[in-house]
Amino acid sequence: MDNKQYKNLAEAISIKDLNKSFKVRQKDSGFKGFCKSIIRSQYKNVDAVKNISFNVKSGELVAFIGPNGAGKSTTLKILSGILYPDSGEVKVLGLNPQKNRKKLAYDIGTVFGQKPQLWFHLPAMDSFNLFARIYEIPQEVYKKRIAELIKKFEIEDIVDQPVRKLSLGQRMRCEIVLSLIHNPKILFLDEPTIGLDIIAKKNIRELIREINDKENTTIILTSHDMDDVEKICKRAVIINKGSIIYDGKIKDLKNNYIKKKTVKALSETPIRFSARKNVKIIKKSEFGIKIEINTDKTPIKNIIDYLLKNNQIIDLTIEEPEIEEIIEAVYRK
Amino acid sequence: MTLNKYFYITRTNFVNSVAYIQDIIGSSAFIALIIFIFVNLWKVIYGSNEYINGFTIIMMLWYLVMTESIVTSQSRVLEEMGNEVINGNIANYLNKPYNYVLYKYFQSLGRSVVKFIVTFVIAGLVVYIFIGPININLITILPIILIVFLAITLNFLIMASLGVFAFWIEDAKSLDFVYSKIIFTIGGMLVPLEIFPKWLYNISIYLPFSYVAYYPAKLFVAFDYMLFFKVLIVELMWITVFAIIASMLYKICVKRISINGG
Numbered sequence: 001m002d003n004k005q006y007k008n009l010a011e012a013i014s015i016k017d018l019n020k021s022f023k024v025r026q027k028d029s030g031f032k033g034f035c036k037s038i039i040r041s042q043y044k045n046v047d048a049v050k051n052i053s054f055n056v057k058s059g060e061l062v063a064f065i066g067p068n069g070a071g072k073s074t075t076l077k078i079l080s081g082i083l084y085p086d087s088g089e090v091k092v093l094g095l096n097p098q099k100n101r102k103k104l105a106y107d108i109g110t111v112f113g114q115k116p117q118l119w120f121h122l123p124a125m126d127s128f129n130l131f132a133r134i135y136e137i138p139q140e141v142y143k144k145r146i147a148e149l150i151k152k153f154e155i156e157d158i159v160d161q162p163v164r165k166l167s168l169g170q171r172m173r174c175e176i177v178l179s180l181i182h183n184p185k186i187l188f189l190d191e192p193t194i195g196l197d198i199i200a201k202k203n204i205r206e207l208i209r210e211i212n213d214k215e216n217t218t219i220i221l222t223s224h225d226m227d228d229v230e231k232i233c234k235r236a237v238i239i240n241k242g243s244i245i246y247d248g249k250i251k252d253l254k255n256n257y258i259k260k261k262t263v264k265a266l267s268e269t270p271i272r273f274s275a276r277k278n279v280k281i282i283k284k285s286e287f288g289i290k291i292e293i294n295t296d297k298t299p300i301k302n303i304i305d306y307l308l309k310n311n312q313i314i315d316l317t318i319e320e321p322e323i324e325e326i327i328e329a330v331y332r333k
Numbered sequence: 334m335t336l337n338k339y340f341y342i343t344r345t346n347f348v349n350s351v352a353y354i355q356d357i358i359g360s361s362a363f364i365a366l367i368i369f370i371f372v373n374l375w376k377v378i379y380g381s382n383e384y385i386n387g388f389t390i391i392m393m394l395w396y397l398v399m400t401e402s403i404v405t406s407q408s409r410v411l412e413e414m415g416n417e418v419i420n421g422n423i424a425n426y427l428n429k430p431y432n433y434v435l436y437k438y439f440q441s442l443g444r445s446v447v448k449f450i451v452t453f454v455i456a457g458l459v460v461y462i463f464i465g466p467i468n469i470n471l472i473t474i475l476p477i478i479l480i481v482f483l484a485i486t487l488n489f490l491i492m493a494s495l496g497v498f499a500f501w502i503e504d505a506k507s508l509d510f511v512y513s514k515i516i517f518t519i520g521g522m523l524v525p526l527e528i529f530p531k532w533l534y535n536i537s538i539y540l541p542f543s544y545v546a547y548y549p550a551k552l553f554v555a556f557d558y559m560l561f562f563k564v565l566i567v568e569l570m571w572i573t574v575f576a577i578i579a580s581m582l583y584k585i586c587v588k589r590i591s592i593n594g595g
Contacts, residue, residue: 080427080428081427082428101427103430105428105430106430112424115424117425119345119349121349121352122345122348122349127345129345130341130342133337133341134338134429134430134431136335136338
């Protein structure tokens with residue numbers, strides 16, 4: 001979707017000046033601390049999100065990124081009406097999620113990669129049937145919908161097996177199907193690819209894009225996996241320590257903030273490489289080397305060419321910086 | 334339409350409980366051992382006496398079968414709900430179009446039915462083999478089932494209230510421990526309340542805990558219509574009280590909830 005079309009779409013989510021802090025109980029350890037805590041508890045205020053604002057158009061696919069404890073889940077939970085904000089204005093599909101939690105539940109689907117919703121001992125089909133009842137979907141509608149989803153997610157052969165017998169990738173496909181049964185307008189995916197192997201990840205990513213594309217579902221995806229984010233989304237919102245530090249295109253993010261790549265090389269003969277401008281040697285042993293290149297100033301090709309020409313290279317990898325590094329870079333700016 | 338979904342939750346958990354029935358049979362097998370110990374203990378205590386506080390040894394042991402079956406059928410609820418409230422897994426329930434307490438009730442019902450039947454059969458078998466059968470008037474079976482059902486409901490609601498309360502104390506395990514010991518003793522699970530000293534008996538019979546274990550089991554071994562109607566009315570009253578407490582605590586808790594783990 002390009003920017004032109006964006007403007008014509010209604011807003012699925014709007015957050016304005018949102019604040020939320022938690023009272024964390026301070027407990028001294030041991031029996032003495034326990035007694036003290038009964039008489040008078042001491043609380044410490046921890047800001048989970050501070051003054052954040054952003055909008056999501058309907059049909060948009062946005063990555064919501066940040067390190068652990070940055071405030072991602074808190075924001076998602078406020079959006080689904082589970083948490084109450086301290087101040088600020090939150091609208092989901094035009095409604096206040098805290099006042100309309102049950103009503104909005106019919107329009108929101110959630111997948112928590114670390115908190116499965118499928119019944120572990122039962123076939124996935126039983127969970128699907130239960131959710132169809134919970135969301136009060138007429139049986140004819142549900143039958144059609146589930147047949148469609150089963151086909152799309154290629155889970156024909158596994159829906160009748162107890163979930164505990166499925167692989168993690170199969171399970172995740174079923175989890176996503178479960179979250180889509182009621183045809184939600186908004187989908188929250190919290191780390192949907194956590195722990196999956198490369199093929200399963202690829203598969204899940206394609207499916208997420210397809211749902212967004214074909215059903216026009218608004219999707220907010222949180223992940224630690226930069227690959228996920230890059231392959232699925234165009235826009236990223238980065239949050240750190242409760243504040244939004246970047247909101248824009250992922251492509252720009254990479255180009256503007258991260259101008260370095262790491263090259264690792266292994267040679268059959270003792271490695272030959274001397275330090276030079278804009279290249280930092282991170283680690284060097286007799287046969288191996290790890291260097292960081294500032295790609296803005298030195299084309300990576302020059303370095304690779306040099307390495308290949310002067311060494312008997314048997315292994316060479318080029319790494320992009322980790323998401324934490326990007327966030328750090330963004331945060332420092 | 335709305336109730337339909339809750340019944341379906343019960344159904345699903347019923348199927349789920351049957352799917353890992355070995356688990357349930359395993360924990361009930363332990364109860365067989367406890368019952369066996371009590372069989373021998375009561376044999377020694379009764380000696381040549383026919384009655385103790387109006388109970389024959391057959392009544393005494395079938396009383397225990399009933400209380401054990403009721404109490405173990407709900408044994409996990411408090412800790413489960415308490416932990417969900419404390420560790421934030423409640424989030425998975427709060428974003429669904431149903432009421433959390435009602436969901437939990439109907440869910441627990443699905444497991445309770447299976448657990449109750451399994452425990453009753455296993456414990457009953459031990460007593461049947463070593464002591465003998467109990468005389469039951471067939472007409473009284475339905476009223477007894479009704480009271481047992483209400484007792485399980487009351488037990489759930491007390492546990493649910495305490496489970497939500499765990500949010501403030503941040504510890505479900507100790508509440509679970511204390512509550513189960515209350516049911517063991519003044520709830521009348523181990524021995525009928527008549528065995529207690531008069532003053533403790535007088536207190537215990539007015540507390541809600543006796544409606545979880547004591548009264549249903551007493552009606553089971555010594556049915557009486559007057560007692561049945563009295564228990565029915567008071568039981569319904571306690572159910573109403575604790576339903577209000579549970580849903581009120583739950584509402585306050587949800588507003589103040591701070592979901593741990595980000």
